[in-house]
Amino acid sequence: MDVLSRAVMCFCLMGWMTLGWSNAAQFTSINMKRNIDKLKVHYKISKDQLFNGNPVFPKDTFEDSEQRVLMSVVLDVYLSIFGQMLNQTGDQEMIESLKYVKGKIQDLQKHYFLGRIPELRTHLQNLWAIETSDTTVQGKALSEFITIYEKASKLALKFHLKKDNRRKRRQAQRLKSHIM
Template sequence: MTQQEHRCTTSADMMAAMVRAVVCLLLWTSVSPVSGSYVDQDMNRTIQNFLQHYNISMSDIFNGKPVFSREPLNGKIETKMVFMGGVLEMYENLIQHILKQYPTPSPLIARSKEKAASSITAESITSSGKRSEATRDIRQGLEDILDKIQKVKKHYYQEQVKLVHGLHELRRIQMNNLKVQGKALWELSGLFDEAGSLAKTISMKRRRRRQAKTKAYRRG
């Protein structure tokens, strides 16, 4: 395989991975409504056109290896919300990345001027025009999806996205830095006390709920 062929293969693999992630958007964005609906026809149409444009088959999409595990969605509502905040954040970054790579269609007239008039047939102009129109439609569709994601984040997931960012920051702590180690241990007492207090509060709330259910059952 030549270096050029290797680059093409790598690019195709990256685009296929992006497509799989975008298709997953159909599943994940159904959690919160956008303008009174969930996944609308325009979003479905954009994704289908994107798949067709890059010749991505359903076997490539449903290959038993989802981009996201659905396991976090089996937990409590608080866990689901935090996870979805992270998912929407990822999709915003992903679609912005795709739009940077996706070609911006230039006018057909400008393209035709770059070539000799004798080399352009009516059929080639028509075919090129259709491709340009399809590219423009898909790009606009992706921009619309991005706008919807950003609106859902703004209205429903601001707190969760901030929490996700905070969790990312925790992973950047310099574990091998001696001064960081000492400072972190110094802060442990207060944080550990807060963790214990929070756990106790949650335990008390659960106990009260159980007691309330028991009393209601006895009265019934």
């Protein structure tokens, strides 16, 4: 599937997600809905393409802390898609709608999600590019291991305690409501 087809499918899925989910609708302005509707008409794809069982952004089962990072990256992907769509259209009405939607995404990302995605992405790419078969890398990794392991263990404990505290609060609430 070429880039334009993916972009159109992604865009239609985003429109469906934005307009189709009832709890999402409370955050979507009338202006945003109008612009999305214009773009959906312009970038229309077949129902077979739209509902082929392969969403662009599949549902996930990550925890809240992971959701924030993930959503920030998803918004970054949307910015890239809309940027591509802007470069590929000459229709002034579509350009205005795309700029409006892109601006809203940028505002949302800037104010509520991680603004340091480019640095995070670069850092992750550098980590994935580490040459694990290199003996120098292996030696350095061994010398850094205890420090990293301690840091990871502290982080794991922090998340475990947070999760345990939530469980205790839920149990206390159930006990309180059961007594009354």
